[in-house]
Amino acid sequence: MTDTKKIEVRETRIVTRRLHDVVDAWKYENARADGAYQIWADVLRKGDAADLLAQVKASGLRGRGGANFPTAIKWESLPADVFPRYLVINGDEGEPSTFKDREIIEKDPHALVEGVCIEAFACGINKAFIYLRGEFALGYDRVVNAVKEASANGWVGENIQGSGFSLDIVVHRGAGAYICGEESALIESLEGKRGMPRIKPPLPIHSGVYAKPTVVNNVETASTLTHIIKMGGAEYAKLGVGRSTGTRVAAISGHIKNPGIYEIEFGMTFREIIFELCGGLRDDKELKFFLPGGASFQWLVNCDEHLDQVYDIDDITAKLGTTLGSGAIMVYDQSTDPVLVAWRLAKFYAHESCGKCTPCREGTGWIEKILYRMSHGQGRPTDMELLLSMSANVSPDVLRAPFTQTTICPLGPSPVSAVASLEKYFRAEVDAACSGGRPGIAVNVRVNS
Amino acid sequence: MSFTPENLARAQSVIAQYPDAHSAILPLAHIAQDQDGWLTTEAMAEIADLVGTTPADVQGVCSFYTMYKRRPCGKLVVSVCTNVTCLVVGGPEILEHLNDRYAADDDVFVEEVECLAACGNAPAMQVNYEYHEHLVPEMAAAIVDDYKSGVLQPRGVSGGLK
Ligand SMILES: Cc1cc2nc3c(=O)[nH]c(=O)nc-3n(C[C@H](O)[C@H](O)[C@H](O)COP(=O)(O)O)c2cc1C
Ligand code: SF4
Ligand code: FES
Numbered sequence: 193m194t195d196t197k198k199i200e201v202r203e204t205r206i207v208t209r210r211l212h213d214v215v216d217a218w219k220y221e222n223a224r225a226d227g228a229y230q231i232w233a234d235v236l237r238k239g240d241a242a243d244l245l246a247q248v249k250a251s252g253l254r255g256r257g258g259a260n261f262p263t264a265i266k267w268e269s270l271p272a273d274v275f276p277r278y279l280v281i282n283g284d285e286g287e288p289s290t291f292k293d294r295e296i297i298e299k300d301p302h303a304l305v306e307g308v309c310i311e312a313f314a315c316g317i318n319k320a321f322i323y324l325r326g327e328f329a330l331g332y333d334r335v336v337n338a339v340k341e342a343s344a345n346g347w348v349g350e351n352i353q354g355s356g357f358s359l360d361i362v363v364h365r366g367a368g369a370y371i372c373g374e375e376s377a378l379i380e381s382l383e384g385k386r387g388m389p390r391i392k393p394p395l396p397i398h399s400g401v402y403a404k405p406t407v408v409n410n411v412e413t414a415s416t417l418t419h420i421i422k423m424g425g426a427e428y429a430k431l432g433v434g435r436s437t438g439t440r441v442a443a444i445s446g447h448i449k450n451p452g453i454y455e456i457e458f459g460m461t462f463r464e465i466i467f468e469l470c471g472g473l474r475d476d477k478e479l480k481f482f483l484p485g486g487a488s489f490q491w492l493v494n495c496d497e498h499l500d501q502v503y504d505i506d507d508i509t510a511k512l513g514t515t516l517g518s519g520a521i522m523v524y525d526q527s528t529d530p531v532l533v534a535w536r537l538a539k540f541y542a543h544e545s546c547g548k549c550t551p552c553r554e555g556t557g558w559i560e561k562i563l564y565r566m567s568h569g570q571g572r573p574t575d576m577e578l579l580l581s582m583s584a585n586v587s588p589d590v591l592r593a594p595f596t597q598t599t600i601c602p603l604g605p606s607p608v609s610a611v612a613s614l615e616k617y618f619r620a621e622v623d624a625a626c627s628g629g630r631p632g633i634a635v636n637v638r639v640n641s
Numbered sequence: 642m643s644f645t646p647e648n649l650a651r652a653q654s655v656i657a658q659y660p661d662a663h664s665a666i667l668p669l670a671h672i673a674q675d676q677d678g679w680l681t682t683e684a685m686a687e688i689a690d691l692v693g694t695t696p697a698d699v700q701g702v703c704s705f706y707t708m709y710k711r712r713p714c715g716k717l718v719v720s721v722c723t724n725v726t727c728l729v730v731g732g733p734e735i736l737e738h739l740n741d742r743y744a745a746d747d748d749v750f751v752e753e754v755e756c757l758a759a760c761g762n763a764p765a766m767q768v769n770y771e772y773h774e775h776l777v778p779e780m781a782a783a784i785v786d787d788y789k790s791g792v793l794q795p796r797g798v799s800g801g802l803k
Binding site for chain 2: 286288325327328332333364365366368382384385387402444452483520532537540543544
């Protein structure tokens with residue numbers, strides 16, 4: 193199913209409008225003057241949680257944390273009549289080159305708090321946790337302050353605006369572990385444990401924080417809710433293409449002329465995003481390859497098929513196997529060594545592997561070591577084959593996209609996406625670089641601190 | 642050193658936020674680290690007491706997270722990103738420059754870190770978790786020097802309140 197709707201090449205600022213247009217939007221007075229908490233007030237006045245679910249369902253909203261799961265279906269899966277239940281907002285943003293949640297957290301925290309209020313009300317939840325990445329020191333201050341101001345002004349707390357509904361929001365800081373972005377690891381971490389993913393089922397929606405039903409949503413997802421209620425779900429669903437409705441806050445970086453966050457309507461092509469919206473590559477250099485959806489999925493290269501691919505969650509997976517993941521797009525020019533990029537990604541995953549399952553704990557480490565020597569002038573002619581066979585332990589059927597996994601969570605297979613991309617698009621370059629390898633040379637095995 | 646009376650009060654109000662005190666381990670460890678400059682064995686034992694678990698449990702949890710420092714690291718934690726965006730726009734050069742410059746400086750702890758979610762303004766670093774972006778090596782060093790000389794006020798080593 194190809195949607196032929198033509199999307200105008202420009203930003204459609206819905207979630208990011210206030211943080212661009214309002215100076216110091218993080219301050220309560222400024223956000224409030226711009227309409228913050230107005231939709232929340234309306235929601236309380238109407239008191240119709242079922243209508244919120246209906247609007248979100250009509251909007252077609254899918255989670256912006258990377259897995260694209262429909263938000264309304266998640267809400268509907270909440271077991272009826274089990275209380276307490278919790279809301280957890282995922283603000284752990286640690287995927288390489290993903291920096292869109294941080295913008296909202298630091299610059300428009302009231303948008304997040306208002307979204308949290310609406311989501312909690314829709315799901316009958318009285319306690320929410322906002323889990324922020326530990327390194328977000330300013331973001332933590334800003335969100336804590338926003339919650340405090342919202343409470344002082346009667347938007348959060350006991351019997352809000354006399355509605356009978358109460359909501360307590362706790363802002364929780366992590367301490368440096370990418371894996372805590374995975375929702376069940378995040379829950380473990382929130383319970384004061386090592387952030388190791390749980391074996392599923394049960395899913396958090398059935399048994400999450402303190403073994404209670406828990407809705408986990410991303411910062412951007414929650415911040416979008418307010419706008420969906422404001423516009424009406426059906427109106428929101430008019431934006432975008434196919435089942436990719438609305439806008440996505442894309443974080444674009446690398447060798448790009450104008451890096452940054454761009455809120456775009458689904459349906460543009462990568463060519464339009466990279467060359468028109470972001471002004472093309474730095475110094476007008478030639479594109480070599482780009483990562484269309486964060487660090488964990490397969491790459492795309494400079495060819496018409498890939499550049500004309502539409503920014504559509506399902507279409508890109510159906511046609512090219514890769515996904516839009518965390519919403520990050522990384523752009524690299526011709527000067528870039530793809531093996532070096534693959535190595536740096538593998539180093540990241542090896543460092544961040546929680547160690548719970550063997551294929552990931554061992555596999556990511558070996559992939560990193562092989563890629564290290566390949567990208568540091570010590571590659572051997574057989575290294576690519578070795579890499580592929582090591583990768584198969586973590587992700588059988590290595591080249592397949594989306595990847596398969598032998599692991600508890602998708603972190604293990606993530607570096608295999610980079611390996612598969614090398615094999616698919618850069619095999620000749622890799623072989624050339626590894627042909628002069630010196631077998632038997634001691635490899636500098638790096639120990640991550 | 643054990644929690645100061647002020648930090649103990651903070652710790653207790655943090656614990657009270659959670660349905661289960663065990664959830665407070667991470668935030669309490671941040672408070673302890675800001676106070677002492679690193680996460681001491683003594684602090685972890687005290688945290689264990691406060692949340693009702695064993696010191697071994699707290700140590701096991703805290704050793705999982707990279708922000709907790711298990712030995713003194715000076716007054717400034719300088720975290721330089723070399724991940725895939727910073728990698729191609731000069732991050733590794735900044736790391737090398739700062740590593741060389743502060744190798745013998747006990748006040749400055751330079752570390753290589755993963756993506757800081759600042760790729761739009763890469764290359765980036767944090768000093769006590771305060772962001773500095775769009776860097777070149779000399780500028781990064783000038784910023785660290787400004788913290789050293791007091792021109793810039795650092796947060797706690799855990800990124801807590803200034
Ligand atoms: C290794 C790994 C890291 C993840 N990191 C994040 C993250 O930083 N932020 C996020 O919102 N979701 C992250 N996710 C996805 C979450 O598990 C989960 O799908 C998401 O928070 C659900 O919210 P959503 O439906 O609103 O997207 C990660 C998943 C994995 C496997
Ligand atoms: S795949 Fe890796 S990160 Fe995920 S649970 Fe297994 S060891 Fe941990
Ligand atoms: S890659 Fe350096 S901040 Fe993201």
